Amino acid sequence: MKCSVFCVGLALQDTILTLDRIPDHAVKVYAKRRHEVGGGPAATAAVTVARLGGHALIAARTGEDNTAATMRREFEAVGVDTTWLRAFPGVQSSGAVVLVDSRGERLIVAYTDPELPSAADWLEPKSWGDAVLCDLTWPEGALRCLHAARAAGIPSLLDADISRHASGTVAAIVGAADHVIFSRPGLAQFTGTDSIEEGLRRARRASHTLVGVTDGADGFFWLEDGNLRNALPPRVGVVDTTGAGDAFHGAFALALAKGRPVVDAIAFSNTVAALKCTRPDGRAGLPDPAELRNFAPGLDLDWLVAGA
Template sequence: MPNPPHIVFLGAATMDMIFSVDTLPTGPGKILPKALVQAAHGMATSAAVAAVRLGGRASLVTRIGADLMGEHFLAEITAEGVDCRHVRRFEGVPTPLSAVIVDNEGERLILPYYDSALGSDPDWIPAGFIEQADAIQVDIRWPEGAMRALTLARQAGRLAVLDADTGPSDTIIALAERATHAVFSEPAALQVSGAASIKEALPVLDRRFAGFVAVTGGASGCFWMEGEQVQQALPPPVKAVDTLAAGDVFHGAFTLAIAEGRSIRDAIVFANAAAAIKCASLGGRLGTPDRATVETLLAGR
């Protein structure tokens, strides 16, 4: 694109060790993995990488340790083309780490660790940097930072997208109230709405929040409201090898698409395709496709 939108992503950053196994563990014991992939991850991080691979410009605002693992994180994400000038490093604090186990069906078990010494203070986030972006996207892993970024973006009239994954309900609600677009995971949608299904939860959430609301449901695709009607867009069928970071890729692609001025339906179809392609290979965000691959898939449909 001649003038791609600039999106600021704020939230989670981790170094992940991804183990491939036949089946997820159900109790104590020892499992010998078939494969191991190590990669820089995190909800905001993976979404930022997706936006760049799909043709946008992305900056990352997050917190990591001033340690060797942090060096690896910065090297990987900078190599992807993401602006990491506002990744803050803390001395004597370990970079967040996740152990991820992925089974033959692509389902995963995640054990993330974020050291409390990273703190929660968001005051160091530069206001002008947020206000001058075309759009921002935040997740719920650093609520104080997300609230500051959403507030600054709304005051500046920018798109402000929330990746509303599972967490404390009051945190999700507070952030969703500040977002122009809130895209919920299925578990978070059911948790906040008290409903038993996505189709029951969506109207509740749509009435609760002033901005646009959608819910992602994995292989069931994405649901949103048009008027009083629930809409659903299914992703392209793929053989799922690894669903890790699929939601992050969806969010990064969706935010890029609406920042480009696409309609909601077109943005969701685009994001569905990007996330589906990602699921076809092991390694979390490493399977994120480029724009040409997504557009080729959509053209074939």
């Protein structure tokens, strides 16, 4: 039986434009290539889980439009369960334009229809699986899944990136999760400091099993027994960082679902995210177990290939 991760949050459609340099002023530029692919933190994490052989479910809100139909087809093509992907009439599905430069860095301009219904009372699965993962884009959905996970005694993971929501709302979501992994900008926004160590200390709650932050090539930082620790990812030639953080979260959630130790989950997630960065077009570059084994033959993947 595959381990199951229930992912709640944002699903959108990315238009990825590749160019030599991201402009720093208003100007007309020409892209070298254009690619359409699904995106969103929770959604890409779900695809990561499915690519790695786990069972992923996505709970997200869309409109009743062609964008929603495209996203649903992509999810189903990679084996993500769309039972809880709900389409609402009269609103637009979410989307983003992503500019990727020659170093693989990106600029993201995202749009979510403010008229998307916020209520999450329709989200009533019979089972929340072996782990839940949520992002900060849909507070009602996040709180519903995190509270359900705590009540059921299953591990939860919050992808804490920058947020448009009120600080009190974000604090409630952070406090409801037992594993919280920030992006570097998300940690700075939540805690008001650019210091990783001080930020993690301010963010940590007594209920947390883990609080950490991803910081690109500098790896993953977390607090353990009161001390700051760091794990570096494999060094790679970066092509596109789009979706790397989401891949890290999806891999980490799958490791939690399998009951892996935290240090093992970090090494696994670092490797998944690093390999994704060597390929273009966001989630199109997410690896499968065979690709991971070829990329990192020394990494323990027996638990994964034996049946995720």
